[in-house]
Amino acid sequence: MEQEIYRIYLNQHIGRPALACVNPKDEVLKGTLIGKADEGLSLNVHASVSGTVTLVTGEYIEIHKNRTETGGYLHLTSQNPIDLVQEAGICGMGGAGFPTYAKLKTKLKEGGIVIVNAAECEPVLGHNLKRIITNPEEVVEGLAIAMDIANVNKGVIAIKGKHTAAVLLLKKHLKKNMGIFLLPDLYPMGEERAVIREITGKLLDIHSLPQDANSIVINLETIFRVYEAVTLKKPVISKDITVGGNINRGNKAILDVPVGTQVGELIRLSGGIGKDVGELILGGPFTGKRISPDTFITKTTGGILAAMPFLQDKRDMGLLVCACGGNEDRLRQIAASMGANVIGVEFCKQAHPVNGRLKCDNPGKCPGQSVKVLNLKKLGAKTLLISTCTDCSNTVMSIAPNLQMPVYHCTDGVLRGAGFSLVRKIHLH
Ligand code: SF4
Numbered sequence: 530m531e532q533e534i535y536r537i538y539l540n541q542h543i544g545r546p547a548l549a550c551v552n553p554k555d556e557v558l559k560g561t562l563i564g565k566a567d568e569g570l571s572l573n574v575h576a577s578v579s580g581t582v583t584l585v586t587g588e589y590i591e592i593h594k595n596r597t598e599t600g601g602y603l604h605l606t607s608q609n610p611i612d613l614v615q616e617a618g619i620c621g622m623g624g625a626g627f628p629t630y631a632k633l634k635t636k637l638k639e640g641g642i643v644i645v646n647a648a649e650c651e652p653v654l655g656h657n658l659k660r661i662i663t664n665p666e667e668v669v670e671g672l673a674i675a676m677d678i679a680n681v682n683k684g685v686i687a688i689k690g691k692h693t694a695a696v697l698l699l700k701k702h703l704k705k706n707m708g709i710f711l712l713p714d715l716y717p718m719g720e721e722r723a724v725i726r727e728i729t730g731k732l733l734d735i736h737s738l739p740q741d742a743n744s745i746v747i748n749l750e751t752i753f754r755v756y757e758a759v760t761l762k763k764p765v766i767s768k769d770i771t772v773g774g775n776i777n778r779g780n781k782a783i784l785d786v787p788v789g790t791q792v793g794e795l796i797r798l799s800g801g802i803g804k805d806v807g808e809l810i811l812g813g814p815f816t817g818k819r820i821s822p823d824t825f826i827t828k829t830t831g832g833i834l835a836a837m838p839f840l841q842d843k844r845d846m847g848l849l850v851c852a853c854g855g856n857e858d859r860l861r862q863i864a865a866s867m868g869a870n871v872i873g874v875e876f877c878k879q880a881h882p883v884n885g886r887l888k889c890d891n892p893g894k895c896p897g898q899s900v901k902v903l904n905l906k907k908l909g910a911k912t913l914l915i916s917t918c919t920d921c922s923n924t925v926m927s928i929a930p931n932l933q934m935p936v937y938h939c940t941d942g943v944l945r946g947a948g949f950s951l952v953r954k955i956h957l958h
Pocket of ligand 1: 717850851852853854877878879880888889890891892893894895896916917918919920921
């Protein structure tokens with residue numbers, strides 16, 4: 530059955546939640562302001578469907594969608610570009626959620642760069658690529674607007690070299706002082722500091738920000754939404770999503786759907802998922818979280834992925850945790866689903882805690898993993914479950930099989946479902 534109730538969260542971004550400015554029974558149109566940005570760092574939230582407000586809590590607003598709604602939306606009213614970006618409620622839509630207006634106000638020095646991060650480095654996800662193929666001109670225009678707002682003379686679109694068709698399309702539309710940078714097909718090339726390192730040659734430490742490399746980095750979809758806000762006066766009311774893995778209609782469906790759509794509805798729109806699914810994941814195969822079909826998507830959701838059933842291996846298992854992949858809790862969750870007994874946990878030596886999460890000293894450049902694997906072996910691990918990057922997984926695979934330790938990766942279930950190669954050995958493109 531088609532979804533009727535859309536749930537729109539008041540805090541889909543970094544900063545303070547928006548303050549609800551509608552009440553139950555209010556009629557709203559697509560684009561109506563329903564949550565007003567609070568003071569300080571905060572963002573507006575708009576109705577993504579037309580209909581009747583049915584519930585307002587401190588956390589979210591629910592709207593019963595009017596079945597006769599049209600494709601139109603209420604236009605933003607600000608006059609200049611930075612105000613339109615702010616009024617639209619745009620945040621980092623690659624998952625970070627940082628308010629884009631605040632990012633574009635960063636003062637760079639002479640020679641600064643706006644970088645569009647089109648790496649889309651999590652496997653299976655494809656909505657950024659599809660957006661480029663569908664709207665190359667608008668993406669480039671979004672970059673031009675961002676450069677203008679930030680008062681920067683150089684713009685670069687970072688994209689994997691394997692996407693030749695998308696690269697050609699972008700090149701056709703590039704404007705003065707813009708270029709394309711081709712990234713290798715390795716995980717995690719989309720990590721912000723990895724993108725900056727590849728383009729500028731400068732490796733930022735884990736506490737530094739892009740502005741320390743005289744750069745502003747903006748995700749691909751975000752730059753497209755900047756175009757929509759400034760040129761079409763459109764608020765953020767829809768989201769590009771990849772539904773992938775073990776789904777009935779091939780291995781992926783790309784959708785542009787209202788913010789607040791339910792996962793179950795996305796699955797329905799994608800033709801349904803396979804009969805045997807181990808788990809549903811929100812996000813990418815490396816960093817996604819297990820969710821249920823009741824979950825509602827936000828401005829930062831990228832993927833809904835259906836994994837194959839878990840392989841069962843009840844032997845004692847060692848975990849090797851990466852800063853850019855599944856964290857310890859996520860690996861423990863997978864181990865439990867496999868019926869394994871976790872006997873030890875090791876962290877990549879480049880992974881360090883920063884503000885409650887791990888960050889990598891040099892994303893995607895393996896520091897060597899043999900000591901970590903041997904430590905787990907000494908603890909009695911018979912198998913390994915890892916969340917390591919492409920380069921480090923390759924290293925693990927040069928050691929563990931010699932120690933008769935089968936290796937599992939946190940991405941296995943989704944990659945099997947999508948018919949992709951597993952993360953074990955490096956495949957350069
Ligand atoms: S070097 Fe280590 S922490 Fe960094 S991305 Fe690779 S596995 Fe993760």
